[in-house]
Amino acid sequence: MTTPTVLELPEAPDLRQQTQSVSLQNQSASTRFYYMDSMRSILMMLGVVLHGALIYSSGDHWIISDSHKSEFFAILDSVIHAFRMPAFFIIAGFFSMMSLKKYGIGTFTRVRLTRILVPLFCTALFINSIELYFRTTILQHNPMTVAHFLTQVLPQKWIVGEWVSHLWFLLTLVQFFAVGIILFALKNHFSRFSHFDRYLGGLRKNCYFLFLLPLADISWSVAARLAPDIFHGSLFCGLLNLEDFMIYLPYYLVGLWLFHDRLLQNEFHTIARWEWGALVLAILTHHLLENAHGLSQESFLRIYSTGLTFALSSHICYVLFYKFMNRDSPVFRYLSDASYSIYLFHHLCVIVIGYLLLNVQIAIGYKFLTVELATIAITLSIHHFLILRFKTLRFMFNGK
Numbered sequence: 384m385t386t387p388t389v390l391e392l393p394e395a396p397d398l399r400q401q402t403q404s405v406s407l408q409n410q411s412a413s414t415r416f417y418y419m420d421s422m423r424s425i426l427m428m429l430g431v432v433l434h435g436a437l438i439y440s441s442g443d444h445w446i447i448s449d450s451h452k453s454e455f456f457a458i459l460d461s462v463i464h465a466f467r468m469p470a471f472f473i474i475a476g477f478f479s480m481m482s483l484k485k486y487g488i489g490t491f492t493r494v495r496l497t498r499i500l501v502p503l504f505c506t507a508l509f510i511n512s513i514e515l516y517f518r519t520t521i522l523q524h525n526p527m528t529v530a531h532f533l534t535q536v537l538p539q540k541w542i543v544g545e546w547v548s549h550l551w552f553l554l555t556l557v558q559f560f561a562v563g564i565i566l567f568a569l570k571n572h573f574s575r576f577s578h579f580d581r582y583l584g585g586l587r588k589n590c591y592f593l594f595l596l597p598l599a600d601i602s603w604s605v606a607a608r609l610a611p612d613i614f615h616g617s618l619f620c621g622l623l624n625l626e627d628f629m630i631y632l633p634y635y636l637v638g639l640w641l642f643h644d645r646l647l648q649n650e651f652h653t654i655a656r657w658e659w660g661a662l663v664l665a666i667l668t669h670h671l672l673e674n675a676h677g678l679s680q681e682s683f684l685r686i687y688s689t690g691l692t693f694a695l696s697s698h699i700c701y702v703l704f705y706k707f708m709n710r711d712s713p714v715f716r717y718l719s720d721a722s723y724s725i726y727l728f729h730h731l732c733v734i735v736i737g738y739l740l741l742n743v744q745i746a747i748g749y750k751f752l753t754v755e756l757a758t759i760a761i762t763l764s765i766h767h768f769l770i771l772r773f774k775t776l777r778f779m780f781n782g783k
Contacts, residue, residue, distance in 0.1 A: 427722035469697035476638020498782035544621020589655040597690025724766035
């Protein structure tokens with residue numbers, strides 16, 4: 384999300400030909416990651432589909448919820464949720480390490496924080512404040528003047544973290560950037576422990592390390608049981624959510640590792656045979672144990688199977704884009720640039736349009752399509768006719 388539309392990386396040395404490593408490192412040839420650019424834009428825009436589906440999902444009661452629901456939208460929500468954010472954070476980690484090596488810590492920090500924090504707080508101040516006013520006065524049937532809302536109600540909502548809404552992942556991304564900077568600064572210390580590579584080799588082969596990623600889910604579950612006041616909900620006015628940090632950090636670390644390790648890249652570009660069977664088994668296990676809770680073995684097995692489903696789904700998503708979308712496309716170059724604007728503005732649009740359709744007597748499938756098409760049309764228009772044409776707005780909402 385913070386990378387340029389055309390992404391380049393100096394070609395890494397072939398580790399199987401150590402005698403040529405120095406010359407290969409100095410080559411000027413570059414590799415373009417078109418598939419990552421396409422994947423990043425699609426994953427961002429799937430937020431529109433995800434939030435639209437929540438209105439009509441039989442499994443959730445969202446901000447607005449239609450009286451007519453369907454199991455289809457519950458499944459659609461679950462499928463998107465399984466791979467979307469894990470895959471996104473893998474890409475974020477990959478390009479974080481690429482930028483750190485290319486530009487250094489100072490430039491990386493300045494550019495990334497501008498690109499993330501400026502749109503984050505501008506969207507929170509202007510767009511999310513409008514959303515909170517709409518939710519308070521219309522959805523919660525609590526009419527009040529704008530002045531009263533701004534002076535009395537909105538400050539309280541900021542204190543409890545309601546201002547974050549769909550911007551949570553930007554806050555988590557900033558926290559992950561700090562992790563990436565620390566690891567990059569300590570990279571010379573890690574190089575002293577060369578024997579670690581023997582252990583990494585076993586985990587790297589056939590991407591067996593994916594088995595380890597769900598341990599983060601189990602760790603958070605145990606921590607949330609032992610210290611619910613700390614690990615449930617957000618801290619510091621919504622600035623820190625430990626659940627998001629703990630569950631998604633392993634995927635960001637995978638992205639850092641993926642850039643650094645050419646052999647891992649070769650393994651990560653294919654789906655091992657064991658992954659398909661493990662995915663089916665994980666889904667079945669989650670379904671059979673969906674009512675298991677607490678600190679029981681059944682509950683841990685359910686949590687692990689859910690985490691493994693996320694890990695495998697994100698890898699499959701990555702490979703599919705690598706195989707079928709690794710080409711330059713003017714459409715995806717434009718969408719890659721627009722996807723940030725679409726995501727920032729879509730949440731308010733989905734809520735308002737979904738609300739206006741609640742009492743419309745048409746099939747929920749047509750309602751869902753109306754929400755999706757109208758939201759995409761509005762947000763794309765905002766990007767094309769406002770964000771791209773006014774430098775102030777582009778800085779405020781794209782950080783450029």
